[in-house]
Amino acid sequence: MVIFLLYYVKLLKIVNGTSTFNSYAEQGERIMGKVDENKKKKKEALFNTAYELFVTKGINGTSISDIVEKAGVAKGTFYLYFKDKYDVKNKLIAHKTHELFTKAGAAMEEAGVAGLEEQLIFIIDHIVNELVDNKALLNFISKNLVMGALRSALLTGESSDAVFYDKYMMLLENDSHTYTDEDVMLFTIVELAGSTCYNSILFEEPLPIGQYKPFLYRTVRLIIQSHRTT
Numbered sequence: 001m002v003i004f005l006l007y008y009v010k011l012l013k014i015v016n017g018t019s020t021f022n023s024y025a026e027q028g029e030r031i032m033g034k035v036d037e038n039k040k041k042k043k044e045a046l047f048n049t050a051y052e053l054f055v056t057k058g059i060n061g062t063s064i065s066d067i068v069e070k071a072g073v074a075k076g077t078f079y080l081y082f083k084d085k086y087d088v089k090n091k092l093i094a095h096k097t098h099e100l101f102t103k104a105g106a107a108m109e110e111a112g113v114a115g116l117e118e119q120l121i122f123i124i125d126h127i128v129n130e131l132v133d134n135k136a137l138l139n140f141i142s143k144n145l146v147m148g149a150l151r152s153a154l155l156t157g158e159s160s161d162a163v164f165y166d167k168y169m170m171l172l173e174n175d176s177h178t179y180t181d182e183d184v185m186l187f188t189i190v191e192l193a194g195s196t197c198y199n200s201i202l203f204e205e206p207l208p209i210g211q212y213k214p215f216l217y218r219t220v221r222l223i224i225q226s227h228r229t230t
Helices: 002-057 064-071 075-081 085-111 116-133 135-141 145-155 159-174 182-203 209-226
Strands: none
Touching (some): 002 064, 002 075, 002 135, 064 075, 064 085, 085 116, 085 159, 116 135, 116 159, 116 182, 116 209, 135 182, 159 182, 182 209
């Protein structure tokens, strides 16, 4: 449909001249804008519906037919965005993880936290508290916090998903210290926090999360300090 509209606008320019073309071009742009908006709404509907079904029925108990029927879209629309339900799950993990990190980053800026060490501790603490309050989300993400973060920031190719990684690089640049192997440092910290807090929040192993936090944050500080070069 978009290709047809572009061809139509081009034809109008040839036949009717610039003035008429500009008028129809504006109409064409508005139509294409509505098309893009509708596509975005359908994708969001699929995302939201799939998440709701995955956390209530489990991925094995959820079919693609369940998702499209509840979302109110055609099955063909589903395959425009996703390969299968496992593709939806992976992208949802990236999407939900992106939301967690973005929200934590915004809270950090509002609080005016300074220094990379304190900033990363703040972000982790904010995310941990969010997961304590939303165990359904924690169960869904499972121990894939780091995979979701890295997929969201590095692999999707969507600019909005690179926000956290870009912000992390900015925090590094603005810090009074310099660091080596920054990507490894981020991976290690997020992997440690994601995997250990999962067990601590859900199973109180090795300790309930309130008691475990000081041990976690002390280790995170040591990791950060070990990557400092100046």
